[in-house]
Amino acid sequence: MAREDEADWVFRDRHPERGEVYARMDSESERAYATLKVQRGLRYGDHPREALDLFPGQPGAPLVVFFHGGYWQSLSRERFAFVAEPLVRAGYSVALPGYPLAPEASLSAIVAAASIAVKAATEAATAAGLTASGWIAAGHSAGAHLALMTALSPQSVPLRGVVAVSPICDLDPLRGTSLDGALKLTRQDVRSLSPARLPLPSARVQMIVGADETAAFRGQAFGHTARMVQTGHDCSCRELPGLNHYTIPLEIRRPYSSIMAAFIELTGTPAGQGGSGLCLQGNV
Template identity: 45%
Template sequence: MARSDEPDYVFRDRHPERHDVYALYDLESERTRREVQCLLDLPYGTHPRMTFDLFPGGRHAPLAIFFHGGYWQSLDKRRFSFVAKSLLAKGFSVALPNYPLAPELRLEQITEAATASIPAIIDVVSEHTGPPSSWLTTGHSAGGHHAVWAGLHARPHPTVSAIPFAGTAPISGIFDVRPLVGTSLNRALGLTIQRAARLSPLDCDLPPLRYRILVGAGETSGFLDQAAGFAGRLRSAGRDAESRVLAGLNHYTILKDLLLPGSIITGVLKEMADMEEKPCREAKR
């Protein structure tokens, strides 16, 4: 494949503000872990990165599972603890899994690990809050891929199937993996077109669920096309799919929306879980 997709997916140098954005996320995440109840680095497998952080909500609170991005080869859940704060305030329990990374493991193995995190998370949440009233998946970039892929593949597990699945809300997600094969990102991923196609939610027969797709207006055409193409594919199959383009936000800044009192992303997740307004959760004492 030609390397014409490189600028759509390899754009760190175009966004020097990412350093400040990541510094903000780190600061807000450290504050979140300090101020609210959290259970850190709970194992769900034998690999050192098969752990998750849990921010338990109230009794039988719906569960939001957030997967971090990094093109399946970088980043860590601890940078994104801040995601939990606004969701806790709206009555959710929140879990953030880590997962093994490329090039140590193939993408097939990475997606299997992410899928395995879900029943383990639901087991632990149930111990602390009682079974959640429902669960949903979300995540950013490659984590958006996990949100769709792991969410759907975990559904048949007995622990998971007993809990209503409210749907999936990927943020700046990757739904067609094939464009990455011709980019420098594939040095770590080592994908062929055939394997990338098999790992692409765009080409799956996706079940009738709620799909809420979010993307920043300032993202590259590659990510805007990913969101529009996936939403269109779902709607043409008769699925309950909606897409939203968030004004003024790019691939690095889109999660800053979760730091705002009127967060659009939080509102979408709240609507998915069919929740009524709940009081803010008390800070950890």
């Protein structure tokens, strides 16, 4: 693996702001848990990390299932709870699943857990009386990969759409990087677990990537978008100026953000379901 390829995927040392960004994520997530209604730790499997948190929105509004990033090896649903506040304010219900991590779990096992988590989230929402009008899978980085994979899984549910922020669509470039030490990706993994190498989903897809991200991440987002569009699928990609891989998740908290616009483009503004709130998060 060439040094420049490694640098396209492993770049934490080049972003000294990372610690400050994580601290803000944690602070905003703590506030979300403290101020929003939430059912925490709903089990969907036997592994300690196979649990989800459900933030109820307006009954009948769409349910967003959001997967955290961390290269399938780190981070947690708790750190990404900040995404719930703007989505719930807009009317959506939000489920935040955890999932087993590498190297304890293989990537195929992680993908399987994610699909089960989506189904469990929809069942939990129904049990809570929310009766969602549609299901959206979303995530950041590795979480965006999982969201895209759940759109293809028979273990999941038929999705209305996917919002993939800084997605990893093709696993092949990760083989041979230091990230692969825990993942141990095989050629079969690349073929069977790369959204870019699989049949395309019927769900609509919104890709989002930061203009200050590496060429690898921008290329994955735009490349998979082009593949989908060329075959007649409903997909678009937004490139957001001034944002990198660490700063882009917090963009969802900005009013009228492109990330919120992506959700609204997929779901519309359901009449009588927090409609004014949905509009306030607005179009770009």
